[in-house]
């Protein structure tokens with residue numbers, strides 16, 4: 001399938017700052033891709049280049065087959081900034097009608113668009129009375145004008161409560177199911193783990209990792225943690241069998257390499273008469289993320 005967004009060896013400098021170095025990525029139609037990275041990693045720079053707001057120093061980029069900033073690309077790409085600001089005195093309906101006119105789209109569809117993002121009932125209320133979650137929805141409605149093929153969303157759920165976040169991702173799921181490609185930046189790791197198809201990690205302007213969580217997990221090969229709860233009175237016997245473990249109130253805590261996981265489990269299983277419970281804790285997305293971010297010397 002032809003990618004909606006194709007970036008190859010993109011480079012951008014600001015004076016002595018290497019904001020992006022050799023960055024390559026693709027986003028296919030219907031794919032939801034999360035862009036992760038520490039502050040200053042280069043996420044906004046990458047988004048600005050995709051939107052055609054700034055030019056790269058090197059590399060190639062194609063948005064729906066066009067060059068960013070061209071009329072064709074601008075028509076097909078939508079952007080939602082982290083804190084979308086609207087005129088507080090306008091109603092949602094007035095605001096979206098205004099944007100539709102600006103984009104040369106028939107504003108008759110404004111109410112439907114607001115209904116689609118769950119603002120049908122609030123359409124004629126002033127935006128000044130909306131909650132942050134509702135304002136984000138106005139931003140999304142604005143981004144959806146003209147059926148964009150690529151949505152670029154800058155930390156779209158920051159500041160939203162868990163229910164609003166879930167609703168927001170449900171909207172994105174629907175758009176992706178219709179074939180829109182979605183690239184969103186986020187610092188909320190556990191959230192994007194569950195709600196996107198692929199994660200990309202930028203660190204110091206370089207793309208240091210990319211793939212599904214399980215791809216990243218196996219590439220990082222971080223140790224697995226095991227919590228063993230001892231049957232009353234057997235904690236010290238278990239400690240003797242695993243001298244490198246840390247003794248806890250209920251039993252012991254040990255770590256082992258991914259490759260040793262089954263062998264370690266087998267050893268614990270041999271001691272089942274002394275073990276009340278066992279919990280295997282895989283590395284979290286935070287662990288995996290710090291692993292890749294650190295690898296670049298950050």
Ligand SMILES: Nc1ncnc2c1ncn2[C@@H]1O[C@H](COP(=O)(O)OP(=O)(O)OP(=O)(O)O)[C@@H](O)[C@H]1O
Pocket residue numbers: 014017018019037038039040041042043044045046
């Ligand atoms: N216009 C500019 N002039 C000079 N340096 C810049 C400019 N824009 C970005 N930079 C630098 O480029 C690097 C990447 O910045 P960028 O804003 O892309 O990071 P980011 O990943 O979006 O960070 P954050 O998560 O904090 O928003 C940083 O070192 C930043 O200071």
